[in-house]
Amino acid sequence: MKHLKRYYFFFFLFTFTILLLQNTGCSKEYSFEGANRDTIPTDTLDTVVSPPPITFPQCTLCNASGEFSTGHWSFKTGNSYLCGSFTNSGFFGGNSKTAFTFFGPSACSVDTGLVVSVYLPLPLDQDRYNLNTSKASFFYYDHNAPKDILISRSTSVFSVTVQNFIYATGIATGTFGGTVFTANGDTVYITDGRFKAPLY
Numbered sequence: 001m002k003h004l005k006r007y008y009f010f011f012f013l014f015t016f017t018i019l020l021l022q023n024t025g026c027s028k029e030y031s032f033e034g035a036n037r038d039t040i041p042t043d044t045l046d047t048v049v050s051p052p053p054i055t056f057p058q059c060t061l062c063n064a065s066g067e068f069s070t071g072h073w074s075f076k077t078g079n080s081y082l083c084g085s086f087t088n089s090g091f092f093g094g095n096s097k098t099a100f101t102f103f104g105p106s107a108c109s110v111d112t113g114l115v116v117s118v119y120l121p122l123p124l125d126q127d128r129y130n131l132n133t134s135k136a137s138f139f140y141y142d143h144n145a146p147k148d149i150l151i152s153r154s155t156s157v158f159s160v161t162v163q164n165f166i167y168a169t170g171i172a173t174g175t176f177g178g179t180v181f182t183a184n185g186d187t188v189y190i191t192d193g194r195f196k197a198p199l200y
Helices: 002-023
Strands: 072-077 080-085 088-091 099-106 109-119 128-133 136-142 158-166 171-182 187-198
Touching (some): 080 109, 088 187, 099 187, 136 171
Antiparallel strands (some): 072 187, 080 099, 088 099, 099 109, 109 136, 128 158, 158 171, 171 187
């Protein structure tokens, strides 16, 4: 019985210590009275810090000023320039020729690559020039990651322009760009996107 009293004493002492620690702490109070509202200083600690831009390893096979051939894509994000070729490209969604896609791996990594799907306001059933649409989806994937590296969202603008489509050859040349998001939700901007896709 005597040893139980000792345990009760330590239990109450421990509980009392926890309660004291929980209710004590440093808190800063502000009081600023009698001043004009236009002259109240602002707290500079609440400024939003934007995340650093996503960077990719430099790829010597990607040259922004180089020759751009059929079956290839490229784009810039921040200081990174990425490029690759198509595994496949073509129309989808029936015979309307108002939707097409192209996809394929990066030139410097077979595990990463691009998928772009485009929905046009007019069919590519004849020669067309400067068709612009914001109904497009963009994915820059990584086969070894649970989420895509970059992905577009319907709530942000990502657009594709078919600069020209030559019906006789079935080749569409164009540009793309806009706002995309990283796997953790940070904003990234795609610029100088280019493609030259055979569509059959």
